Amino acid sequence: MPISSASMLDSGNYVLYNASRAIVWQSFLYPTDTLLPTQPLLAGKELRSTKSETDHSSGIFRLAMQVDGNLVQYPVDTPPYYSSFTNGAGSNVSLNFGVDGRLYLLNDTGGNLKNISEREIAKWSSSTYRCKPKGICGYNSYCVTMGEAIDCRCLLGFESVNPGNQTSGCERNSSIGDVCRSKNWNCNYTMQELGRTWLEDAPYMVLSSSGKEDCKQACLEDLNCQAAVLEDASCRKQRLPLRYGRRYEGTSKVVFLKEVVMSSAAPAPDAVVPKGSRKNGRIVFLIIGLMNGLNSDAKWNEDVAPRPYAYEELEKMTNNFNEEVGRGASGTVYKGVIENSQKLVAVKRLEKVAAEGDKEFQTEMRIIGRTHHRNLVRLLGYCLDGPKKLLVYEYMSNGSLADILFTPGRKPYWEERMGVARNIARGFLYLHEECDTRIIHCDIKHQNILMDEYMCPKISDFGLAKLLQPEQTRTTTGIRGTKGYVAPEWHRKMPITVKADVYSFGIVLLEILCCRRNVDWSLPHDEAILDELVYHYFESGELRKLVGDENIDRKQLERVVKVGLWCIQNEPSLRPSMKKVLLMLEGTVDLPVPPSPNSFLSTI
Incomplete structure (x- = not known):
C-alpha cells in the first residue's frame, strides 16, 4: 500500500500513513534495544542488547516476549536466567512500559496480568552477580566480576578469538604438533587444578569419586575428557568446547584441566613454543582436541602415527574382510578388531588410487595422520602392499549423519542438530586454517560425517582427494542439472579452493536444518530440490514450512537459513570462510540478507 505521509509522535513512535490516514507501519511495534513509555513488546518480539556502549550492533542478550505468555531473558543459544513464570497465560501477552515508568504484563484483553517489580528488573541486569547468566562469556573462557563490570578471561592454553569482543570466546593458541615436533621431546599428561573457577555446562559423563586424585585419574584415562569438575563425591567429565565458566568463591567445587607437559634438554630447532609458556625449563599448555581412539601400541608422536x-x-x-559397514566412491569399508586391545576399527580399501610412488603415499599418510581434532575421524594406520592401499580408522559406532537425520524416529531436537552443525564447522575450520597442511576435503556430504558413541560428529575421508584419481572428486548428481553437494566451480574449470568445501557444507547444513535429503524425487516436483525450496520459503517469509510443527525460535531459524544460503552462493568469492560460518552459527556476528544463490551481485 502506498505511503502518503509520516509523523514522529511525541511519544517517540515513528508512524507511516496511507492516503486515508490509516497507520501502515509504526516503529513501536519493532523495538530494537530500547522500550519507550507506552511502547509494548508484543508476543513473538524481543529486545536485543547492544554489544557495548559504543558498538550498537546486536549483542548476545535477548529479552523475549514468548508466544506462550512467558517473558524471558537469556544470552543467545543458552537457557533463560530470568522468567516471569507466566507461560500458559495466552498467546497474546505483551510487556508494556507505562507512562508511570513501570512495566506491566497485559493479557490479550488489556487486563493487567502481572506487575514487573523493580526487584525483578534488578534480576534482569544480574546486579547481584553479573556472571550468573550462562553464555555471557564465549567458549573456553570464564567470567569474572569487576565491580559493576565483568571480564571474560581465556582458560589456560587459549587466546581470544576477537580481543575487542569478550563474547567471541577463546581458541587454542597452539597445537600438539607445534610442540611435539621433535623425537627428543617426551610427552606426559597431567591435570592442572584451577582455583576459584567453575564450569556449569552439563557433563557428558558423571562418576562417583573418592576425591581429587580419583577424579583427576578418571579424566587422564579418558581420551575424550578435557576437564574434570569435582563436586562433593561426583566427578563430572567435560569435553571441548568448555562452556559457562565463571569465577566461583566456594570451596567445595574444584576444576581440573588436562595438560600435556613436555621436557627436553634442548628444543628442536623448528619447534614452536607458545608465547609466555616457558616455566622452569618446562613447557605446559592445555591439550586441545585430544587424539580419539589411538592405537594402544602407538606412542603419541607424529612420526609413529599412523602405523x-x-x-x-x-x-x-x-x-578376511567379512563385515562390510559402508561403501562409497573412494572405496569399501569393513569392520575390524585390533587383536591385542579388542578395539574396533574401520578398514577402508581404497579404489581407483592414483598412480603414485610408495614414498608419496607414505607422505600423504603422515600429513593426514598429523591432523588431530575432536571433529575429525582419527587415522590409525595404513597398508601399502603393491597396488593394495588401505586405511585404518577409529570406528564410529553410531553410523553416519544420514542415519540420524533421515531415519524415522531418530530425528534429533533442534538444539542437538545445531550442535552437530557447529561441530562440523569446527572440523572444517581446522582443516582449512589450523592444521599444518591445509586440506580441502572435496567430497563433503552427509555420508562422510560420522557419529561417535557420544553422538559427536566427525568428518571422515578428508585428505583423500590427493590420493584418488581426478574423476573421484569431480562427480555430479546428474539429476535435473543440479550439482548436489559439488560446488559449481568444478564444472567451470575454475581453481578449486576451500570455498568449494563451504558450498558443500551449506548443502549439508540445510539438510540438518530440515532433516531431509538435498534431492528427494518422492516429493512434488517443486519441492524436490532442497536448496531451491529453502530460498523460495526464505523469500516468501514462510520458513516455518521447512521445520513443520517444531517449536523453533524464529530468529534462530532465520539465522541458520541465512548461513546456509550464503554458503551455497554460486560465486565462490561471495561465500564466507569457514571461520565466519562458525561465528555466524554461534550468533556472534550479524548476517546481511543473502541474495539468490545464483546471484553475482552481493558480497559478504
Missing part, C-alpha cells in the same frame, strides 16, 4: 600394517594383518583384523 603401517601388513595386508595379512588387516585380513586377520577384518576376518
Whole structure:
C-alpha cells in the first residue's frame, strides 16, 4: 500500500500513513534495544542488547516476549536466567512500559496480568552477580566480576578469538604438533587444578569419586575428557568446547584441566613454543582436541602415527574382510578388531588410487595422520602392499549423519542438530586454517560425517582427494542439472579452493536444518530440490514450512537459513570462510540478507 505521509509522535513512535490516514507501519511495534513509555513488546518480539556502549550492533542478550505468555531473558543459544513464570497465560501477552515508568504484563484483553517489580528488573541486569547468566562469556573462557563490570578471561592454553569482543570466546593458541615436533621431546599428561573457577555446562559423563586424585585419574584415562569438575563425591567429565565458566568463591567445587607437559634438554630447532609458556625449563599448555581412539601400541608422536600394517594383518583384523559397514566412491569399508586391545576399527580399501610412488603415499599418510581434532575421524594406520592401499580408522559406532537425520524416529531436537552443525564447522575450520597442511576435503556430504558413541560428529575421508584419481572428486548428481553437494566451480574449470568445501557444507547444513535429503524425487516436483525450496520459503517469509510443527525460535531459524544460503552462493568469492560460518552459527556476528544463490551481485 502506498505511503502518503509520516509523523514522529511525541511519544517517540515513528508512524507511516496511507492516503486515508490509516497507520501502515509504526516503529513501536519493532523495538530494537530500547522500550519507550507506552511502547509494548508484543508476543513473538524481543529486545536485543547492544554489544557495548559504543558498538550498537546486536549483542548476545535477548529479552523475549514468548508466544506462550512467558517473558524471558537469556544470552543467545543458552537457557533463560530470568522468567516471569507466566507461560500458559495466552498467546497474546505483551510487556508494556507505562507512562508511570513501570512495566506491566497485559493479557490479550488489556487486563493487567502481572506487575514487573523493580526487584525483578534488578534480576534482569544480574546486579547481584553479573556472571550468573550462562553464555555471557564465549567458549573456553570464564567470567569474572569487576565491580559493576565483568571480564571474560581465556582458560589456560587459549587466546581470544576477537580481543575487542569478550563474547567471541577463546581458541587454542597452539597445537600438539607445534610442540611435539621433535623425537627428543617426551610427552606426559597431567591435570592442572584451577582455583576459584567453575564450569556449569552439563557433563557428558558423571562418576562417583573418592576425591581429587580419583577424579583427576578418571579424566587422564579418558581420551575424550578435557576437564574434570569435582563436586562433593561426583566427578563430572567435560569435553571441548568448555562452556559457562565463571569465577566461583566456594570451596567445595574444584576444576581440573588436562595438560600435556613436555621436557627436553634442548628444543628442536623448528619447534614452536607458545608465547609466555616457558616455566622452569618446562613447557605446559592445555591439550586441545585430544587424539580419539589411538592405537594402544602407538606412542603419541607424529612420526609413529599412523602405523603401517601388513595386508595379512588387516585380513586377520577384518576376518578376511567379512563385515562390510559402508561403501562409497573412494572405496569399501569393513569392520575390524585390533587383536591385542579388542578395539574396533574401520578398514577402508581404497579404489581407483592414483598412480603414485610408495614414498608419496607414505607422505600423504603422515600429513593426514598429523591432523588431530575432536571433529575429525582419527587415522590409525595404513597398508601399502603393491597396488593394495588401505586405511585404518577409529570406528564410529553410531553410523553416519544420514542415519540420524533421515531415519524415522531418530530425528534429533533442534538444539542437538545445531550442535552437530557447529561441530562440523569446527572440523572444517581446522582443516582449512589450523592444521599444518591445509586440506580441502572435496567430497563433503552427509555420508562422510560420522557419529561417535557420544553422538559427536566427525568428518571422515578428508585428505583423500590427493590420493584418488581426478574423476573421484569431480562427480555430479546428474539429476535435473543440479550439482548436489559439488560446488559449481568444478564444472567451470575454475581453481578449486576451500570455498568449494563451504558450498558443500551449506548443502549439508540445510539438510540438518530440515532433516531431509538435498534431492528427494518422492516429493512434488517443486519441492524436490532442497536448496531451491529453502530460498523460495526464505523469500516468501514462510520458513516455518521447512521445520513443520517444531517449536523453533524464529530468529534462530532465520539465522541458520541465512548461513546456509550464503554458503551455497554460486560465486565462490561471495561465500564466507569457514571461520565466519562458525561465528555466524554461534550468533556472534550479524548476517546481511543473502541474495539468490545464483546471484553475482552481493558480497559478504
